[in-house]
Amino acid sequence: MSMTLAIVGRPNVGKSTLFNRLVGKRLALVDDQPGVTRDLREGEARLGDLRFTVIDTAGLEDANDDSLQGRMRRLTERAVDMADVCLFMIDARVGVTPTDEIFADILRKRADHVILAANKGEGSAADAGVLEAFALGLGEPIRLSAEHGEGMNDLYTHLMPLA
Ligand code: GDP
Ligand code: MG
Numbered sequence: 001m002s003m004t005l006a007i008v009g010r011p012n013v014g015k016s017t018l019f020n021r022l023v024g025k026r027l028a029l030v031d032d033q034p035g036v037t038r039d040l041r042e043g044e045a046r047l048g049d050l051r052f053t054v055i056d057t058a059g060l061e062d063a064n065d066d067s068l069q070g071r072m073r074r075l076t077e078r079a080v081d082m083a084d085v086c087l088f089m090i091d092a093r094v095g096v097t098p099t100d101e102i103f104a105d106i107l108r109k110r111a112d113h114v115i116l117a118a119n120k121g122e123g124s125a126a127d128a129g130v131l132e133a134f135a136l137g138l139g140e141p142i143r144l145s146a147e148h149g150e151g152m153n154d155l156y157t158h159l160m161p162l163a
Pocket of ligand 2: 015016017057058
């Protein structure tokens with residue numbers, strides 16, 4: 001049976017950018033389009049010789065402050081339950097935020113395997129955020145740049161034993 005990877009994390013960290021890179025087709029919407037229904041998006045990913053299913057969690061971007069937390073939790077839990085492995089993404093240029101901590105908590109309680117990714121990792125502006133990510137207690141972060149395709153070899157190394 002083939003592996004399913006869910007990409008989870010708060011809005012704007014770069015989840016859909018990574019999804020698009022893995023799937024190689026424009027299946028995920030990177031920019032907000034009000035009125036477009038989207039929450040979980042599935043595609044067939046290729047990474048080196050690995051083939052797996054990838055789930056992009058979206059649909060949180062239009063939520064107002066009151067509903068964001070509940071929607072975020074429900075959507076993330078659905079994705080986690082569908083997945084064999086979760087890739088939890090933070091924005092290394094911003095560092096760890098209180099919202100990231102909420103995601104980390106959901107994943108610690110619910111996910112079988114978590115791979116931590118510090119995205120937007122290109123350049124020295126990300127150095128501090130990558131270090132902060134260690135403090136989440138989810139292992140060593142992979143330094144990624146979904147936009148520039150950096151760190152994909154590290155991602156491969158983490159996924160290969162699980163695929
Ligand atoms: P999502 O809300 O988590 O799905 O995030 P998106 O994939 O829509 O990306 C949000 C923004 O971050 C977009 O403007 C992307 O171009 C940008 N972005 C994504 N990955 C990177 C990256 O590796 N480096 C930089 N600098 N920007 C990125
Ligand atoms: Mg997205």
